[in-house]
Amino acid sequence: MTPAARVARNGTLILGGGFAGANLARLLGRRGATIVSPESSMLYTPLLPEIAAGAIEPRHAFVPLRMMCPDTEHVRGRAVTLDEAGKTVLVETADGPLLLQYERLVVALGSTAHMPAIPGLNEHAIPFKNLSDATRLRNHVLQCLDAADLNPAHAEQHLTFVFAGAGYAGVEALAELMQLTHDVARYYPGLRNVRQRWVLVDTGMRILKQVPGPLGDYATTQLRKRGVEIRLSTGVESVEEHAVTLSDGTRIETETFVWTAGVVPHPLVAQLGLPRDERGRIVVDSSLRVDSRTDVWALGDCARVPNGATPEHPDPPTCQHALRQARRLANVLRGSTTPYRYRSIGEGATLGRDRGIARMFGMCLRGLPAALIVRAYHLKQVPVRSRRLRILTDGLLSRIFRRDMAELGMIEGVPAWSQTSSQAVQASPVGSSSGSEHTIATDVLRRG
Numbered sequence: 001m002t003p004a005a006r007v008a009r010n011g012t013l014i015l016g017g018g019f020a021g022a023n024l025a026r027l028l029g030r031r032g033a034t035i036v037s038p039e040s041s042m043l044y045t046p047l048l049p050e051i052a053a054g055a056i057e058p059r060h061a062f063v064p065l066r067m068m069c070p071d072t073e074h075v076r077g078r079a080v081t082l083d084e085a086g087k088t089v090l091v092e093t094a095d096g097p098l099l100l101q102y103e104r105l106v107v108a109l110g111s112t113a114h115m116p117a118i119p120g121l122n123e124h125a126i127p128f129k130n131l132s133d134a135t136r137l138r139n140h141v142l143q144c145l146d147a148a149d150l151n152p153a154h155a156e157q158h159l160t161f162v163f164a165g166a167g168y169a170g171v172e173a174l175a176e177l178m179q180l181t182h183d184v185a186r187y188y189p190g191l192r193n194v195r196q197r198w199v200l201v202d203t204g205m206r207i208l209k210q211v212p213g214p215l216g217d218y219a220t221t222q223l224r225k226r227g228v229e230i231r232l233s234t235g236v237e238s239v240e241e242h243a244v245t246l247s248d249g250t251r252i253e254t255e256t257f258v259w260t261a262g263v264v265p266h267p268l269v270a271q272l273g274l275p276r277d278e279r280g281r282i283v284v285d286s287s288l289r290v291d292s293r294t295d296v297w298a299l300g301d302c303a304r305v306p307n308g309a310t311p312e313h314p315d316p317p318t319c320q321h322a323l324r325q326a327r328r329l330a331n332v333l334r335g336s337t338t339p340y341r342y343r344s345i346g347e348g349a350t351l352g353r354d355r356g357i358a359r360m361f362g363m364c365l366r367g368l369p370a371a372l373i374v375r376a377y378h379l380k381q382v383p384v385r386s387r388r389l390r391i392l393t394d395g396l397l398s399r400i401f402r403r404d405m406a407e408l409g410m411i412e413g414v415p416a417w418s419q420t421s422s423q424a425v426q427a428s429p430v431g432s433s434s435g436s437e438h439t440i441a442t443d444v445l446r447r448g
């Protein structure tokens, strides 16, 4: 079938409508561009732990691309091949293949969960990278409570939750889900005397190694006080349907194993023929231009971006950096030659129960003030005002009422063009009680 053909708006074609791509399109404003994305919205990922815990309505963490960047043409589809000589990208859409011609190409395809060759990992781990993962994990945890209530002989196993990866995503997801199970425990009187076991495993010497030592220590103390077992300098040896074996030989019987240990560039990046580093990231210079190319740029999680403010290491994969890169690239595409340079203003994490840690402008904060600052920061970063208000309202309502314990609906039928390799992984069974063959079907839930 001969693909339909089209020229990118103003010659600028952006692959990926995530944090980097969508912000770039927004910042290009009236200059216009064409953005290719399988989703109609940008997901604000830092809210995923609170979505999983039912504190924020999932829809509200999605910012529709057509609202966020009204001057951008949105092609709903999945880029499949790049022809650099012909300056075209082939896109699979619901309407068939589409050939998009460009003058300037921007690659912002993001990342997927890093799944090393650990026996059983692909089959039994729940990754935590996108909304379908968060939804699946939430449903799974709630189902574990029901399973424990039904089967007292295996209740402890159903109420054992193991998380591998003590970065932001792992720590925040564990803390928020722990709070969810705590809040809904009143509806399970039969489980009052059953021990819940929460285990956090990491190969490093401490948790949250991105934050200054004292803040990491505070987070460790907070989690340990609540009974979380933190196992440092420990890896995962193998994962089975109902158990995990750690590198120190410990075998933990569990129905829930969550994997948040790192990301790798999106698989399509390897097929584009662009120069990549040893981690598979596209190599770019200080103007985010791809090495040895004149008309291709890359940014966000899929790129190795050198930062003039931190010459000793390239940017880490964070929203904060993706946004600053998008700002610089928007200026570069307008003709600026100033090299990219960004010094992070700080970092922070919420730890559930109104606790958090934050480092802002050199100050280290702990407890409630830190939790409020982290929430306020994220709220400010959500691009559309109506979205910010909805998220704020959700947060306030979840304080007035208890956490919502409703499971999120799962139905079948994600079209082939919209599926990703990570969804193929997600479709595999997890534990005994997940709806493994189900995929989430509302448009906003289709995540790459």
Ligand SMILES: Cc1cc2nc3c(=O)[nH]c(=O)nc-3n(C[C@H](O)[C@H](O)[C@H](O)COP(=O)(O)OP(=O)(O)OC[C@H]3O[C@@H](n4cnc5c(N)ncnc54)[C@H](O)[C@@H]3O)c2cc1C
Pocket (backbone or CB within 6 Å): 015, 016, 017, 018, 019, 020, 021, 036, 037, 038, 039, 045, 046, 047, 048, 049, 077, 078, 079, 080, 108, 109, 110, 111, 128, 129, 130, 168, 169, 266, 268, 299, 300, 301, 302, 317, 318, 319, 320, 321, 322, 447, 448
């Ligand atoms: C649970 C979690 C919590 C996080 N918390 C924080 C935090 O608190 N603070 C922080 O700074 N960072 C956080 N991050 C990291 C942050 O989400 C990423 O660094 C950021 O999203 C990177 O932006 P990106 O545009 O490069 O990638 P993404 O946002 O992943 O966007 C990639 C886009 O490419 C699209 N795509 C995929 N395949 C194709 C294709 N074939 N064709 C076209 N488009 C395609 C995807 O659908 C997606 O829209 C978190 C990440 C996770 C997973």
